[in-house]
Amino acid sequence: MTEPRGLFVPRIVGNEITLRDFEEGDIEAVLEASTDDAITSVTTVPPVADPRLAEEWIARQHRRAASGTGYSFAIQAGDECVGQIGLWLRDIDQGRATIGYWIRPSHRRRGHAFDALQTLCVWAWETAELHRLQLHVDPSNEASWRMAERAGFAREGLLHSWQKIGSARRDMLVYGLIRPS
Numbered sequence: 784m785t786e787p788r789g790l791f792v793p794r795i796v797g798n799e800i801t802l803r804d805f806e807e808g809d810i811e812a813v814l815e816a817s818t819d820d821a822i823t824s825v826t827t828v829p830p831v832a833d834p835r836l837a838e839e840w841i842a843r844q845h846r847r848a849a850s851g852t853g854y855s856f857a858i859q860a861g862d863e864c865v866g867q868i869g870l871w872l873r874d875i876d877q878g879r880a881t882i883g884y885w886i887r888p889s890h891r892r893r894g895h896a897f898d899a900l901q902t903l904c905v906w907a908w909e910t911a912e913l914h915r916l917q918l919h920v921d922p923s924n925e926a927s928w929r930m931a932e933r934a935g936f937a938r939e940g941l942l943h944s945w946q947k948i949g950s951a952r953r954d955m956l957v958y959g960l961i962r963p964s
Contacts, residue, residue, distance in 0.1 A: 790848040792856065797902030800895055802868065804854035805841045805847075809857050812864035813837035815887040822885045824948045825921060826867075858886070858899045865890035867898045870907055870916075877916035880907065890924075900934045908962055918958040919945065928956055936960045 792804040815820045817832040827843065829836035843866075844855035853871035857864045866886035874880065882903060886896050905911055918936055920928045932938065936958035947954040 790854060791853055792848045792854055793906075795906050796888065796904055797898045799860060800865075800902065801859045802899060802902055802906075803859055805844045805855065805864075805867075806859045807838075807841070809864040810834055810837045812857070812866065812887050813840050815889060816866075816885060819885075819888050820926065821921075825946070826884070826885060830865070850963075853880070856899075858884075858895055860890065860893070864890045865893075865895050866899070868896075870903060875911070875913070878912060879917060880911070880913055880915075881917050881919070883918070888892070888899060889940055897930050897934060900930065902933070904960060910933050914962045916960045920957040920958060921948070922954055922956050930959070931958045934960075 794804075795802040813828060814832045814837050815832065816828045817830060817837065820830075822828050823830040827838055827840065847869070849854050849857050852873065853869055855867060855869045858866040858868055866884065868884040869882065871881045871883065882895055882900065884899060904916060907916060916936075918931050919942070920931060922928070922941070928938070937960070939957050939959050942955045942957050946951040946953050
């Protein structure tokens with residue numbers, strides 16, 4: 784399969800959340816995420832709460848779909864953006880995709896990430912020729928790896944010196960989910 788071009792980011796309804804394209808009004812969510820080192824150190828969210836940088840970040844999310852590199856969804860709960868989840872297609876030719884997510888600090892511990900992850904996985908299996916979904920999780924982020932396990936992802940190992948975070952190389956846990964039969 785060749786890498787898709789010009790992806791359309793659909794609106795996908797979960798149990799309590801909706802996954803959708805980012806909008807101008809989501810700047811507040813990005814600004815809040817910018818204040819959390821746990822988000823900014825492992826994502827492309829700017830590490831400074833600056834409205835211009837937040838607007839540029841949202842524009843980059845739109846370019847990801849336009850270029851075919853993946854889907855970046857705003858996680859909406861009620862009438863506001865509470866976070867982001869992405870399905871990255873760098874390895875689509877191998878039948879696999881990588882998922883990443885974050886929830887803004889003021890909206891954590893409400894089940895939004897779990898709902899978003901489950902919703903995205905169901906959609907991914909229905910719409911793409913994927914055989915494997917994977918996550919890379921900072922071992923110190925216990926809430927994230929527990930949530931991944933609860934969603935059915937299996938911990939497959941520890942990737943030593945996998946990613947540069949700040950000025951140091953960090954290990955990452957790798958989780959996998961295989962297409963259901």
